[in-house]
Each structure stands twice: as C-alpha cells, then as structure tokens.
Amino acid sequence: MPNKSGHITHQELLLNALQVVSVTVLVLTAACAAPRPTSVIPLPAYILETGADAFVLDTDTRIALSDPTDTELRHLAESWAEPVREASGFSLPVVAAPAVTGEANTVTLRLSGGTTEANDEGYRMDVTSRAVDLSAHTPAGLFYGLQTLRQLLPVNSEDWSMPAVVIEDAPRFRYRGMHLDVGRHFFPVTFIKKYIDLLALYKINTFHWHLTDDQGWRIEIKKYPKLTEVGAYRQETVSGKNFEKWDRPYVGDGTPHGGFYTQDEVREVVAYARARYIDVIPEIEMPGHATAALAAYPQYACTDGPFTVPTTWGIFEDIYCPKEETFQFLEDVLTEVIALFPSTYIHIGGDEAPKTRWEESALAQQVIAREGLADEDELQSYFIRRIESFLQQHGRRLIGWDEILEGGLAPQATVMSWRGMDGGIEAARQGHDVIMTPTSHTYFDYYQADPDTEPLAIRGLTTLKKVYDFEPVPSVLSLDEATHILGAQGNVWTEYMSTTDYVEYMVFPRMLALSEVVWSPKNARNWESFSRRLAHQLQHLDKLGVNYRPVTAPATP
Ligand code: TNX
Secondary structure, three states, X not given: OOOOOOOOOHHHHHHHHHHHHHHHHHHHHHHHOOOOOOOOOXXXXXXXXXXXXXXXXXXXXXXXXXXXXXXXXXXXXHHHHHHHHHHHOOOOOEEEEEOOOOOOXXXXXXXXXXXXXXXXXXXXXXXXXXXXXXXXXXXXXXXXXXXXXXXXXXXXXXXXXXEEXXXXXXXXXXXXXXXXXOOOXXXXXXHHHHHHHHHHHOOOOEEEEEOEEOOEEOEOOOOOOHHHHOOOEEOOOEOOOOOOOOOOXXXXXXXXXXXXXXXXXXXXXXXXXXXXXXXXXXEEEEOOOOHHHHHHXXXXXXXXXXXXXXXXXXXXXXXXXXXXXXXXXXXXXXXXXXXXXXXXXXXXXXXXXXXXXXXXXXXXXXXXXXXXXXXXXXXXXXXXXXXXXXXXXXXXXXXEEHHHHOXXXXXXXXXXXXXXXXXXXXXXXXXXXXXXXXXXXXXXXXOOOOHHHOOOOOOOOOOHHHHHOOOOOOOOOOHHHHOOEEEEEEEOOOOOOOOHHXXXXXXXXXXXXXXXXXXXXXXXXXXXXXXXXXXXXXXXXXXXXXXXXXXXXXXXX
C-alpha cells in the first residue's frame, strides 16, 4: 500500500511483487464476476480487481485536472481523450475547474509533485463505479497510468466500461528499450512515429535509432553532404538469403534502395518521442560498419578505395582509419548529432570491426607505437576513449556494443551486451552500467517459429515464450553489481525486413513479452496469465493496424 503521499517505497514494491502472483490468480478466478477481466500488458506491480463493479463512460463523463492551467497535464489528458472520443463518440470535456476527489462520473488526473526516486515513472489508479482517479509524481507516471487506462477499456464495443480496480505501479527497470536498424532498410518518418506510438503503449521508454551502417547512412549531416548524397543509396539489394560463404551465385534484386532523415525530420521524431516520454538514442557506428560513410569520404579509410555502398550483408573489412582527419570528421558528425538529440547517451557502435586493415596500415601501426598500445584491440580501445572524452566534453555519455570491452573499456562507458550475457557481466563487475540485449532472448530478427513455416529471417529461434522467460539480471552478479544492469532492449536488425509490415511481423507480439520483462516485478511474471492478456491486446494491435505474427493457440514454446 502507498504511504500518505501515495508514494510507493522499495519495501512496498517488493511486497507488491510477492502479492501479485496471488492477485493474478485472484484476477483469473474473479474473471466471470467482473464485467471484463483486466488484460493490461505489462502487468502492473500491484493490481486488485475490487468487485463486480465497473466505471462506465457516457456522454456526461468529464476529465478533471489537479491543475487546469498546467499545459503538460492538459496535453496528457487530450492524448488519452482524443482516441477514446473517436472510438466512443463521447465528448469527454477537460473541465477547467480544479479536481475534487471522487467527483461523480469524472476521470481525474492528479500530478502530486514531490520526490522522484525509483518510482518516478510510477502511478496510482483507483477505478470505482463512481469515478476514476489517477495520480503520479511526474507527468511520465501519469502517461503510463493513461496507457493502463486505455488498456482497461474495450477495443471495439458499445459497452464503454472499465473494471473497478486499484493499481499501484512502477517499473522494475529504468531502461526499457527498443532498437530499430534503418541502415539496412530505410523506413519513412510515418512508420517511425507508429513504432514510437506502439513502444509508448507498452511503457517502453527508450528508442535506439540505429542510423548508420555499411548499407546506408540515414541522417543528414550539413558539413558532410555526401554522407547522404552518396551514402544513403545503394544500387540494389541481394536477393534472398545472403550466406556468409557464398554457395550460390550472387543475385541482386535490381532495385535501388535508399533514403535518409533530414535534420528537421530528426527533430520532429525526437519531439514526437519526447511527448510520449521516450528518449531517442542515436547510433553512429564506428570504427566498423562504416562502408556507406567511406563510399562518400574514402579519405577516412586506411586504403585508397574507391568504395561502394554494399548490396550484401555481413562484416566488412574497410573500417575508419585512426587518422587525425578521421577523428575530426567523427567529432564534426557527433557535434551535429548532439545538437539534434537531447539524450544523455550517444551510441557509437563499436561492434564487428575487423582489424585486418589496421594490421596492414603503416599509419595505424604508427598510432599503436606512438600511444604505446599493445595491439589492434588496444587501438580500438584508444579510438573509443578519444570519442568518449569528446562526448564527455559535451556533457554526453557513451554507449557501445560489448566489443568495446576488448582492449579495455573507456572509463565511463555503458555496455550493450549482445553476444550473450558475458560481456554485460564483465562490465558490471568492472563497475560499468549495462543494458542486456542478448541474441538468445532479445533479437527480434531471429525466427519466432519453425523456419520452414516462417518468412525469411536471419537465423536462430527466439519464440515469444523465450522472450517472456528472459531474466536480465544474471544470478552470478552480487546485489551491488546487479545495480549496474539498467535494463534490457529488443534489437531489430533489418537485413531481411524490407517493408514496415515485415518489421511489425517480427516485432509483435514479441515486444509485448519484453515489455513485461522490463516493467513488471520478476515474481509476478506468469506465462499463462500473459497469454490470456495477450489475446485481448491483439485486438488493440488489430485496431492500430499492426501486422503482428498470429499467436497459435494455445501459446507454446
Ligand atoms: C550482429 S548485434 C550485428 C548486426 C547484425 C546482426 C544480425 C550487433 C551489434 N551487430 O550488425 O545486423 O548481428 O543479427
């Protein structure tokens, strides 16, 4: 239960977590008594259906705000009311009078201010047959409460009721991420916004925008126009599966592919995400996965080039050369990126950078000698440290894939552990923050069922159940080390996803399983309960026009 201020403490959260299992059972058994069972995803930390009663929206229902002059609060109210108005036809006026608790037929949004601790994204909600009262310490908390409220309503109905419930909710992890690779395939701003809307509905708070890769540079950089003039387009794309070792002749699709986001569009996306309490972390890949940039500016490679934007997938040997001019170029690019993205974190990639060119380059070898480095791994570490200190001078923090551990981690770097959990474990033990994104559980480019029955995917098998069973905190970590696990993220690499429909098919419903992993208390997770709630959520996804993969019933691993 909350204290007087409605604030949830750590102990209370733990207690809540323990209660939820039994509450879930209670919710399940009470299902026939309640007008409609609650189907909220991610499962709130504490939820209790208080009876057979329901709050029924009608033509007289009003929305009241704790401070009617607060524009953010008003905006929040409108963001919830608008779609409900559209679906129900009720006008739901936002009344200009201060809210009075429990006023009949009123949905009250209350911003209580106060402390922001672990639960600064939390909220409390009380739905009775008389009124709805939603309160939080922060606008983000209210926003999450409103997502829950949206999910308590039916999707298509004449019966605009929501079950009477008490909810006290706050996320388990503060980093709840979804990634999207727009380098391999470009997706328009309209889709990026739809993606952000869906992230927000399931309380994901970070969008990792993978903006550059070998096959495409997707962000306008004013000082280096060729990055997009040349680097944003490729001649065509390999047809079908691109095996690492060719066992058949190369066949291209004959269709040029490309596109990029202007700086105005980037600002638009960042603002759109911000209004939904989502932080956008840009990724600018270095020193590897840089062929598109080198096709535009070959002078930053170790060999002369020329380079073309690749039409196949994989790992490419031409990477940035550690010349002074290269650092100048990258700092110029990052300067423009920093101006566009308010996020504290900037992702610099760091993965899959073959060292062949550095081994052969007199210049790279001179840098190794000059800096007293042992080998090319340490040269990569030197590279990343230089970029980190540049970011720090601008008040930003560096994130990189787990390869940045090789040759020594940059002092303040946060590590995204993708090749399993080991990189994350090692980084946490060294006192670095970690985001868990292992291929085993959070790669949404992997198959989600038998490859023989599925459209082409890169490899692997990551079923919905497997995502649901993911535990981001490795048991080998001490409690202290575990505090470095900031959260987890689903990665969406798009080599084999050339359309937005395809992306949606791969992401949904797996993202809903991940949302529960990163939001709900560990002990509250329950596959049967999730499966039941998912059935209702799929109606939301239908309504939103999402091309999710159908769930075969009963949901099996
Ligand atoms: C590895 S995950 C990559 C990506 C590929 C992905 C395919 C990571 C940091 N690098 O470049 O798209 O595998 O699953």
